[in-house]
Structures are given as structure tokens and as C-alpha cells.
Amino acid sequence: MKRTFLPLSLLLLTLAALQAKDWIQTSPTGKIVIKNIQETPVIEAEVIDLSENEIQKSFRLTSRYLALAKAPIRYPIILTFPGWIPSSENPKPTKIYLQMILSSYATLPDPKEKGLRLSTLNGGSVLAISRRGTYHSEDWLNDLQLLMKHLNEISLPSAGHPQRMLFHNTDLTPAFWRLSEIQIPIPTLN
Numbered sequence: 001m002k003r004t005f006l007p008l009s010l011l012l013l014t015l016a017a018l019q020a021k022d023w024i025q026t027s028p029t030g031k032i033v034i035k036n037i038q039e040t041p042v043i044e045a046e047v048i049d050l051s052e053n054e055i056q057k058s059f060r061l062t063s064r065y066l067a068l069a070k071a072p073i074r075y076p077i078i079l080t081f082p083g084w085i086p087s088s089e090n091p092k093p094t095k096i097y098l099q100m101i102l103s104s105y106a107t108l109p110d111p112k113e114k115g116l117r118l119s120t121l122n123g124g125s126v127l128a129i130s131r132r133g134t135y136h137s138e139d140w141l142n143d144l145q146l147l148m149k150h151l152n153e154i155s156l157p158s159a160g161h162p163q164r165m166l167f168h169n170t171d172l173t174p175a176f177w178r179l180s181e182i183q184i185p186i187p188t189l190n
Contacts, residue, residue, distance in 0.1 A: 026167065026181055027128045032150050034186065039123030042078065042099035043108075046115045050096060055079070058098040061116055066100065069108050074101040076165035076181070078121060084161055086144060122160065125188045127151060130181035140164050143182045151184065160185030 027033040043065055045058035059077070066073055077100055081093040099121060102108060111117060127150065129143050144162055151158060167179040 026179060027130045029130050029132050029179070032127060032129045032147065034125060034127055036125055036188075037121075037123055037183070040121050041102040041104060042119050042121050043102055043111065044097050044099045044117055044119040047079075047096040047098055048115070050093065055096070055098060058115075061113060062098060062100045065111050065113065065116055071102060071108060074103075075169075076101070076167045079164040079166070080121075081161050081163070085158060086141075086148060086162070122185070124159070125186050126163075126183040127156070127186050128181050128183045130179060132176065132179055134175045135166060135170065135178060135180055140180065140182055144184075147182060147184050151186070156186055158184050159187050 027035060043062050045062045047054050047058045063073060077098065080097045080099060082095055082097060084090065084093040084095070097119075099119065101121070102118075108118065127147050129147055131139060131143060133139065147162075148158075163183050163185075165181045165183065167181070168177065170178065
């Protein structure tokens with residue numbers, strides 16, 4: 001029995017070590033917190049259709065660009081929903097951008113592929129909640145509703161569109177181990 005747990009333990013430790021260097025500070029799971037994120041350069045792909053299939057295509061497009069530019073894939077991978085504030089009249093976003101964090105713009109060429117561009121993830125204060133488990137759409141929409149309700153309760157306006165951060169590779173990480181976070185930008189607090 002002990003021998004079968006050793007390879008599994010080594011695999012989990014290796015996965016944690018490979019991704020730990022790219023992690024940004026996450027919030028405790030299930031708790032709503034206010035935190036600051038830094039402005040950072042990203043490679044961004046517009047997701048044409050809101051399906052998981054199209055998100056995967058955009059991931060492959062940005063990954064191919066990073067491979068050709070000899071830049072590493074870094075986590076989290078960010079999904080932003082520009083121009084969308086959830087409401088009963090507007091329950092789903094009409095546009096998504098998939099963003100991958102870059103070390104810098106300095107050595108990266110301009111992307112040639114249609115729908116791909118160098119951009120910047122804005123920094124500032126965000127209201128955030130994180131969760132462990134699968135990356136299903138229903139889960140993050142529920143968490144987004146919790147954040148919106150909390151904003152109303154504390155009478156704080158949002159200062160931008162929601163974003164979803166995915167901290168693990170779905171091919172390498174078991175569903176129960178995956179970490180994601182939903183964020184809503186708020187006015188910067190001093």
C-alpha cells in the first residue's frame with residue numbers, strides 16, 4: 001500500500017512546485033476579501049463564442065504564440081468579461097477575453113494571428129472569492145452573484161468588469177485540487 005501512495009505524493013508535490021512559482025496571492029477559499037492586484041502585461045485572445053470549446057481554442061492560440069516567442073505559460077490564466085456587469089436584464093457576458101500573464105513586453109514580438117494582441121491586466125483593488133474544485137460555469141456565476149450581493153450590502157460600486165482567474169492546468173490537475181478566483185474591480189482603497 002505505501003508504495004502506491006509514494007508516486008501519487010511525488011506527482012502532487014511536483015505539480016505544486018511547477019505552478020507555485022507563478023501563483024499570485026490568492027484569497028482563502030469561500031471567503032470574500034478585498035485585495036490589490038498588480039498591473040501586468042498579458043497576451044490576450046478574444047473568445048468568439050462563449051462555449052468551453054471556444055475558450056480552449058483561444059487557450060491553444062495564446063499558448064502557440066508563447067511557444068513561438070519562447071515565453072513560458074504562467075498561471076493564473078485570466079478570463080475577462082469587458083463591458084459586462086451582471087444583472088437580471090444582462091445575465092451572461094457577450095464577449096470574453098482570455099489573457100495569459102507575460103514576464104514583460106520587451107522581448108516579445110507583436111502577434112500576427114487574428115484576434116490576438118498584447119495588452120495589460122489593470123491593477124488596483126478587487127473584491128474576490130476563490131473556490132477549489134471543477135471549473136464549471138455555474139459555480140463561478142454563483143460566486144459572482146455573491147460578490148455582487150456583497151457590493152450592494154457594503155454600498156461599494158464596482159469599478160470595472162468581472163474577471164475569473166484559473167490557477168491550474170486542467171489536463172494535469174485533478175478537479176478537486178483546482179483553484180479559481182472571481183474578482184470584481186472596486187475603487188482603490190487607501
